[in-house]
Amino acid sequence: MARPRRRHPAVAGIDEAALAEFRAGIRRRYTDEQILEQLRASAERLGRSPTMREFAADSEADVHPQTVIEHFGTWNAAKRAAGLTPRRFISREELLEQLQRLGEELGRTPTARDLDANRRRVASKSLIWHTFGSLSAALREAGFDVPIGDEKLERAVAQGAVLARQLGRLPRMADWKTARRDDRSMLSEWQVYRLVDIDVGPWAAFQFLVRERLREEGVTVNPDGSL
Template sequence: MARQRRRHPALESIDEHALAEFRAGLRRRYTDEEILEELRASAARLGRSPTMREFAADAEASVHPQTVIEHFGTWNAAKRAAGLRPRRFISREELVAQLRELGEELGRPPTVRDIEEHRGRMASKSLIWHTFGSLAAALKEAGFDVPVGEERLERAIADGAVLARELGHLPKMAEWKDARARDATLLSEWQVYRMVDVQPGAWSAFQFLVRERLREEGVRVGPDGTLPADLRPER
């Protein structure tokens, strides 16, 4: 059984109400008009409407891009309020830079869910798809190790064998979904389902592939999908 990580005592002592007031106070450091003036001044120095990356790199700008988003909701909304025209097109290089920065922050390749959750600082997923053809292709160009094609299925099977050892039986679709909630590097259960082009019963076909992989590794899998008792987790 995994040992539960203890939180630092200082984190346990944080008063949520006091923290909320503190955060609100930080946001009040700048008025909306002061932020808009920062945007206008940065645009004047650059000679064009700044992207988030350009604004963050502007040594004379004293406001962080995230503060701008907190005040106005999105980056483009702030620029419209400042009388600046939002940049309609984001270059391929800027999209790659956004993915790299988000990946560095997360410590792993960003997923579709990550992109949606960071809306405002990230380009839309539809723009990424339109530019690169797929998120996988975009991540590849950004330097991430992302499986494609047959490699994706191979990795899913390998992940399935690992998960089966953890569960003590071949993973069910719902169990895979739970595992992905804990580990965002896994493909979603529906990605796996669609990738195994066997109908009807795509998931059972995937379980069959996982069973075959386990057999190759010398693991005996029962007719009901269970693994030997010595490989099952303690209850």
């Protein structure tokens, strides 16, 4: 199991209230009207309503697209306020950029829950699924490490062996749920449960696989599951 991400001491020591005040000050660098003027000017240079990528690539625009979103909530809301017609369709590349940007902010692979929590800044799950076939496929194309099939189970077994060493026994579903709160890279306990393709006692079957892995590593596992 991966260790929780450790922050640099300088980052960990930032005062949250001071940071919030700083961010508010940064946002005040531009008025809403100044941002709208830049959007209109960019559209005039391009000859069409700009996408986020096109606006970011416009050398004459000195506002970052994320600043636009912070002021207006969404990219399309800003374009409407500027009198520009939002494009009805978002490109595949823009969807991937949104996922990559969200992953950078979170410091991990985004989940479906993250998409719901950031609906004002990220496309809907349904649009992503319609475009890529699944969220996992979209995340893989965006460059995230998203295991599939047997690879998922192999990773879960390896994580289960690490967790068992920490607990001193084979992990129960409740143990897994608790561990995942600190390590979001882990599958949920129900995802692990469904990975084990057996009709009766899937979690016990998973514990068996973890036991076999531990034995391969030279660890003695007692009949009651203790190490």
